[in-house]
Amino acid sequence: MLVEVAANGLCHTDVTYYEATIPEKMRIYPLILGHEAAGKVVAMGTGAEGLAEGDSVLLPPVYGCGDCDYCQAGLDNLCRKSVFLGASRHGTYAQYVALPAKFAFKMKPSVDLERACISADSVSTVYYSLKERVGVQKGESVAVFGCGGLGLAALNVARELGAAKLYAVDVREESLEAAKKLGAEPVNSKGKEKIFKELKSASGDSIRIALDCVGHGTTITEAFNTVCKGGEVSVIGFTLDEVNLRAGNFMGLQKRIGGSWACPTRLYPEVVELLEGGGIDFDVLVSKFYDLEQVEQAFHDLEAGKIVGRAVVRIPH
Ligand SMILES: [Zn+2]
């Protein structure tokens, strides 16, 4: 299937590839980046049942072979021959992208593609993490470390999945302001060590779930210390850091820590339903737009911390 790309959310992973801070063996050059896209179907190809030319679609950044043990178990995000747009093959900072039709998820024509595109990666990643990896329950308290594109989406999705109390931790006031708009309690951790003490005190030690959306050894440790007995940490930010955790807390406090990578494609219809139902506050999550020719500037602005939430790169036609 051929899709005319409308827009891409700008993800920090793009910058990691752009600056070549990824391990040597993962580098493929030349490579078109971009993996958080939405667009319209322009040519059908095979296996496109249920889709028609002109349909709006959301494109998962990671998809699988369909045959391996992980794919068979519904975890094609972990596929042994996994495809990652803009990483293992050309991505979506392009006018067109060809991909298997079963990995294009139809959205209503009324969906604004220039905002909804961020659901392809940031929204779906946190949806999977919250819904399946840590299984947030109605009425629970959730702490999110790092309120960038991923973190703000996490607060939004946690709220939609029924979390009653949200705590947003960041060092940037603008990001915390955005978090407040999503109903979160802002906690500025700038210059503070052991922010977990403040979170435990503010929540009455009721935070069962913490998400690390920063990708830093320190925040992962803070998140682990923040959750109450039986609590769980999901690591969504990428880091090569090593983390120091007191092993006794796994046993004595029954805490768990795990990771979450992308989102199995079987969950995309649920993500689409959530966004079509108005559950995602795109006006809060998306703060800036760039045209494709400004994409390098966008990378620099993201690195310099000048972007609140997500920036979107529009593709001209
Ligand atoms: Zn990404």
Ligand SMILES: [Zn+2]
């Ligand atoms: Zn597979």
